[in-house]
Amino acid sequence: MTIGDAIAEPLTGIAGPVSTRSDAPARARAAVGSSGSSVVQVESLTKRFGEVLAVDNLSFALEPGTITGFLGPYGAGKTTTLRMLLGLAAPSAGRATIFGKPYAEVAHAALRIGAVLEATDFHPGRSGRDHLRTLGRAVGVPDMRVDEVLRLVELEDAARRRVKGYSLGMRQRLGLAGALLGDPELLVLDEPANGLDPDGVRWLRDFLHAFASEGRTVLVSSHALAEVAQTVDRVVIVSHGRLVVESSLDDLTARVGASVIVRSPQLPQLLEALRSENMIATETNDHALQVHGATREQVGDIAFAAGVPLHELAVEGSSLEEAFLELTSETAS
Amino acid sequence: MIAQTRAELLKLRTTRTMIGLMLGVFGGAVLYLLLTGLLIKPEGLAGKQEQRAFFTVEGFVELFSALSGVLLVTSEYRFGTIRPTFLFAPRRSKVIAAKLVASLIAGLTLGLVGEGLAFSIGYLALRGRGIPIALDGAEIAQLVVGALTGAAVWGALGVAFGAIVRNQVGAIIGVLTWGFLVENVVFAFVPSVGRFGPGSATSAITGLTTDHLLAPSAGAVVLIAWAGSLALAAVLLTARRDVT
Numbered sequence: 019m020t021i022g023d024a025i026a027e028p029l030t031g032i033a034g035p036v037s038t039r040s041d042a043p044a045r046a047r048a049a050v051g052s053s054g055s056s057v058v059q060v061e062s063l064t065k066r067f068g069e070v071l072a073v074d075n076l077s078f079a080l081e082p083g084t085i086t087g088f089l090g091p092y093g094a095g096k097t098t099t100l101r102m103l104l105g106l107a108a109p110s111a112g113r114a115t116i117f118g119k120p121y122a123e124v125a126h127a128a129l130r131i132g133a134v135l136e137a138t139d140f141h142p143g144r145s146g147r148d149h150l151r152t153l154g155r156a157v158g159v160p161d162m163r164v165d166e167v168l169r170l171v172e173l174e175d176a177a178r179r180r181v182k183g184y185s186l187g188m189r190q191r192l193g194l195a196g197a198l199l200g201d202p203e204l205l206v207l208d209e210p211a212n213g214l215d216p217d218g219v220r221w222l223r224d225f226l227h228a229f230a231s232e233g234r235t236v237l238v239s240s241h242a243l244a245e246v247a248q249t250v251d252r253v254v255i256v257s258h259g260r261l262v263v264e265s266s267l268d269d270l271t272a273r274v275g276a277s278v279i280v281r282s283p284q285l286p287q288l289l290e291a292l293r294s295e296n297m298i299a300t301e302t303n304d305h306a307l308q309v310h311g312a313t314r315e316q317v318g319d320i321a322f323a324a325g326v327p328l329h330e331l332a333v334e335g336s337s338l339e340e341a342f343l344e345l346t347s348e349t350a351s
Numbered sequence: 352m353i354a355q356t357r358a359e360l361l362k363l364r365t366t367r368t369m370i371g372l373m374l375g376v377f378g379g380a381v382l383y384l385l386l387t388g389l390l391i392k393p394e395g396l397a398g399k400q401e402q403r404a405f406f407t408v409e410g411f412v413e414l415f416s417a418l419s420g421v422l423l424v425t426s427e428y429r430f431g432t433i434r435p436t437f438l439f440a441p442r443r444s445k446v447i448a449a450k451l452v453a454s455l456i457a458g459l460t461l462g463l464v465g466e467g468l469a470f471s472i473g474y475l476a477l478r479g480r481g482i483p484i485a486l487d488g489a490e491i492a493q494l495v496v497g498a499l500t501g502a503a504v505w506g507a508l509g510v511a512f513g514a515i516v517r518n519q520v521g522a523i524i525g526v527l528t529w530g531f532l533v534e535n536v537v538f539a540f541v542p543s544v545g546r547f548g549p550g551s552a553t554s555a556i557t558g559l560t561t562d563h564l565l566a567p568s569a570g571a572v573v574l575i576a577w578a579g580s581l582a583l584a585a586v587l588l589t590a591r592r593d594v595t
Contacts (some may be wrong), residue, residue: 101595104438105438105441106434106437106438106593106594107593107595122442124441127438127441128438128439128440128441131438133438138430139430139431139432139435140430140431140432141426141430142430143366143367144365148361148365151361152358152361152362153358153435153436153439155354155357155361156355156357156358156436156439157354158354196435
């Protein structure tokens, strides 16, 4: 079974089951409104292991309907931060709240917050379906919903097989299915792209976009910005447990002077339109345009105004990745 | 709490662990009952004391109960399912309490297997050799109730011990060392202390009257005290410790 089969119509395939409750965006907004704060609020969060400061006075916030990349090299304190956010570890100082409360105090936390910390958190001798049933049983989620999320992550064929025979990609999707059991408003995923093939990465990206477009919120960690650059709209970058940057991806892109790669069947017209807007654009040797110091929004808007169809519009990964590496090594010194 | 207990019982049913433990009890009990019931000289099986030991299968079911409890907790730490478990039930005391209840049921189930075999195979073996049953109805009732209670409580002891130790191999070795070695040695050399061990207390509630053993009611109190204090320690430690 491959997830490629269903990718032909990713959004229609995904949007249905995700929105089993049509009032999801309203719920998300109501939740935020009632507590009067962000979906996630991390304030001066600190975790000390003996002499080592794993997380050092970290603060950031997540707004509803956004996909935020929580980025930093291995050992930057991302997973420790997520553990504290999810109530698995106690902060040494500071606090992390979801919907205005510590995780353990959020009413029906398991239904409103979905999280995956490790891709391998399964008993190898238990079937994927039974794993989800044991979780669902604890919070009153019926087996019908278990089968629904199994379909959603395209694991129904393997659902009754024992997990020991699953590939890493299948385990990632089973973990995601568990996080989706409660039809949550917030999804927290630690390195979800590990072990996914390119089809899987694309499937995950489409899935997260569909999820966030319903007003739900996503926090996704990664050690590589390039891995999530096409998925996230905000970034929180940490290094050595400290915050380096919290901004929108486009602001970051503009700030580091990265470029946008754009493809179109009408390249000359597009080049003309961009230049007339004082954009610095150069033609690459593989029939694309590289637009320097611009955001995807700016380039897309200009193309739209000029009536030029676009076949690709992407922040150039390598330059952004270089900036990311620079940013995360800056604080090392 | 009821939902969490149902989840824990489902965990027990959805791996092969419980089946394996049942087969272990089955095989061990059959072997013991046949060997002892058929090979021991009749006078070695004639007395009340000997028949009590025989019909409780020497208390070995309790160790399997304890293992079922240990595995119910430590396999979660070993395979990482403790993370989703606590994400779905952030009040960890509720999880431990549910596991304690589930393991009482699992232990009772194993006890039923053991006692069922004892009073079928064991009874037939004695009858076939013409050895009369020395225990009266009340004594047999006490023995059965005591053995089943012991098997159930040892399941809970296993959960509590597993939650305290967390490391699966360490907890299993700990239970086996205690069951096969420490308690027997202490009881043999310092019976005034050893009789307060959970194994000796369990022997006491089945009606065994070995020298130095506590009275059945005192044994019940001691066994409950063991289970209660270990369970309390398990709940407190589980709530305090970070899950990595």
